[in-house]
Every structure is written in C-alpha cells, then in structure tokens.
Amino acid sequence: MNTRTSRLDTALRSLDAGGTLTKEQQQRAADTLERIVAVTPAAHPHAVAPTRRSPRRLPLVLTAVVALAVAVIVLPGGVGGGQAYASWTPVPTALTPAEVEIVAPPCRARLREGRRLDLGRARLVLTERRGEYVALLYRTDDPDMSGSCLAHNRPGTDDVDDVTFGIGGGAGPARSAPARGFTQGTISDFRDASITDGAAGTDVAGVIIHAGGLTVHASVSNGRYVAWWPGPAFEPGQDRPGGGGPRPIVSYDLTLTDGTVIHDAQPS
Template sequence: MTTLDDLAVLRTLDPATGADPRSPRAQATLHHVLTSPVPPPARRPRRWVPRVAVGTGLVAAATAAVFLLPSAVGGDQAFATWTGTPSGLTGKAALDASKACRDNSRPEYKKQLATASTAIAERRGAWTLVVLADHQGFGALCITDESRHLFRDQFGAIGTTPGLPAARALSPVTLGTGSSDGRDLSVITGLAGKDVTAVSYASASHGKVVASVNAGQFALWFPGDELLDANRAGVPVQVTYRDGSTATLKLKL
C-alpha cells in the first residue's frame, strides 16, 4: 500500500520534474519508499444503525424438516380449516400454546418471555395464535399449525415497541406477509387503545376477518400474500369503540 507521503516522494523521481531517476540520490529515495513498512489502513468510524426487531413485517420461521417432509407430517394444507372469526383458547390448550410460544421464541428475549403474560390466545381451524406481552412494550407473536404432530409450522415476530396508542387509536407492530412450506399468510397485530373493543379487516380474498382484541392488544391473520406491500401502501381496518361508534383507520409501520 502506497501512502500519500510516498506519492509525494515518488513525484521527485519523475523525469518531467528535471530529476535524473538514475542518480544515486534518486535510487536511494526509491529504495526507501519500497522498503518502508506499510502503515495500517485508516479505520473508518463505524456507523451504528438501530435494529428493529418487530414492526418491519412478519418474521417467518420453520425448521428444515418441515420443508423436507410435508406429506409425512400432515398439516393444514392450503389453510383449509382457517376461519375468518377466531375462537378463544382456554384452559390447557391456551397454556400449551403459550408455553410453546415461549419455548420456541428467540433466546435473547428469554427474560421478557418469562414475565410476559398471555394477552391473546385464539384458534382459527387447526391454527393457533398467541400474543405474549408485558407493560413495558414487549410483545411476542406465534402462529402455529397444530395439526402437524411431529414438526409444526410456526410463524413469529418478537421485540419491543415504545409508547402506548391513544384511547381510540391502534399502533401496528406486525404488518406484512410471511411464508413457510410454500404457503403465505398475512398478519396484522399491534397495540389497541383502551376504548377499542373490536377490529376487523375487509379482505379482498376472504371477506371480513375479525381480530382478537384483549389486554391492549389486537391480532388477525388470513391466508395469502394480500398484505405483501401493506407496509408502504397502508391498510384500512374497521374499528369499534366502547361507546358503540365506529371508524376506519389506515395502518402503516
């Protein structure tokens, strides 16, 4: 590597400057440049960019075995059992789904997962959805195909969202499309203001999709990639408030 100082010295050897490059002085200068130790390259200051764990769209996760053995492990192919209106999970089913979400989520959030409560636990056909949350803005989402008895498909998102929405507002946390085993699903989850009692989405492919709303959280999902560009374009949802009034809110991340 040649430094700027070395280049300045080498210019003195250029015949155009009038110096004789064959002279003893020129040869000594050239020898000095070629044998001098090379200084380490200047280190550029590192630019730290904050990483967003959630809010950038759905995070899809699946083990390699799910892709290799789809027929051997069964599963709800093409989301055949999915329903637009969920049923609530209770008792042992809710406990099992919540435990699986904690166990399968990213280990760096182990502490938050241990103290987070189950805000939403629902079922749509063979699929369960769980939202774990605390009061500091942490949340974890797990959507699981419970019909796979060996290796289960699971989609998830996890992270922390600062601040709470206004009483009649929604703050989306997960908005987008995920894919596993050749199947796409679209998801909207987030924080719901204290006056929000119901949320729904009018899907072009599936009609009305009703969200679960509980403990300051809301969540809905449906088959397909309809929300693939929703983060940029925004997506309208219908909201019902505690006083019975309704509104349409456009959600974007």
C-alpha cells in the same frame, strides 16, 4: 435418493446465491433485509406499512425473515401447505386453559430461539383459534416487544406441529393508543400466513383487518389486539416510492364501544 428428495434438493440449491457477492449485491441484500424486518410498534399516522427507523428502534423479526426465504417451496403439512387452512375462520375463538397448556410449551420453545423476547418477563396476553390453527401473543411493555407464534393443533387433540413465530418491537417502552384509536405493532409476513398485533384504545371494542380479499376480525382484550390469516400482508416485490419498503395490503376498521364504526382507520 428418491424422486421427491431429489426435486427438493434441486429446488433448495436453486435458492443459493452462489459465488462471492459484490459490494453492490451485499448492500442490496442488506437493504432488502432491513425492509423485511422494519416493523414499527407505532406507525406514522398516514401510513399502515413498516417504516425505516434508527438502529435503537430497529425491530427484531428473525424467524419471519427465514420463513420468507423458504416459503418459495411449499411442502405438504407446512404453514400454508396441506388442507388445514381450509378450516380458517374470519371470526376467532379464544383458547381454553387446557388448550393453552398444550400449545404454550412448543410455542415458547420456538420464541426462545429468537433470543430477543424476555420470556421470563413476557406475559401471554391473547390467544385465538381459527379452525385447526391457533395463535398465541406474548408481550413485554418495557421494552415494547411482541412475540407471536402460529401452530397447528386440531381441536380436542394433544398434537401440535407446524409451529412458526415472529418477534418484533423496539428498545423503548410501549406507546398507548388514544381512546378511539389504535397503534400498529409487529407484522410477521410468512407469505402463506401473516400475523399482526397492536394496541387498542379504551373505547375500541373491535378491530377488523382487511388483507387482500380477506376480512379478519381480530381478537381484542385488555388494550391489545392480535389476528392471523392465511395469506400475505405485503405485495411481493412492490416497494413504495422513496424506498419506503414493501407495499402493504392491510387496512383497518374500528368498532367503538358506542357502536360507531371508523372505516379505514389510520394507526396512531
């Protein structure tokens, strides 16, 4: 075993819980998992963070949870590793049909692992490129489910790697956004990268997301928006008072078709 492998093995073993969990530890773990996956497709009007819901509306963000667990160890070439994020741009460009043809198969293969999004019915509704990383958003409106993937693909090449994904939503039909507003959809926080989507009203021409020190111009088309950025969406280890889950670091500005800008807009 070489030195690098030994260090990695030691780091991975340090993440093991070890022994038999007590009932209190099991409950604490369950509460933590619920906070991580509790992403609402239409959040409370006065909050931008995920909230707890009934089991019927409990979102299903499986791989995002796994990514959160392993992101403690940053490996070269992985999401958040290497130099690829140095090419990230706050303003995206849409993928060309040729690029979609290259990236879509590995993206759909990863989404299929989640087993929660009906890929037979899901539509590809938005794509975006920011430097060497691209994002694809698949949707079904009934049930209201979003599946997004993030993949490394250098422009002009057929190489696709570092594919990760998040799936979220609920059992009921999708809610529409008011003409001058938006809904907050799934937020997948991989710590080193985050991706979110939602519905945009008919009078909304642009959605700007502020995440920490980053300003992110979302891709907006046909009543939906999507955006990804290099960094977290929630403050680590900071729960809101009353057990409301992790504290978000995202806020939204809307640009309307008449030129009006709504700062610190709240989701419907």
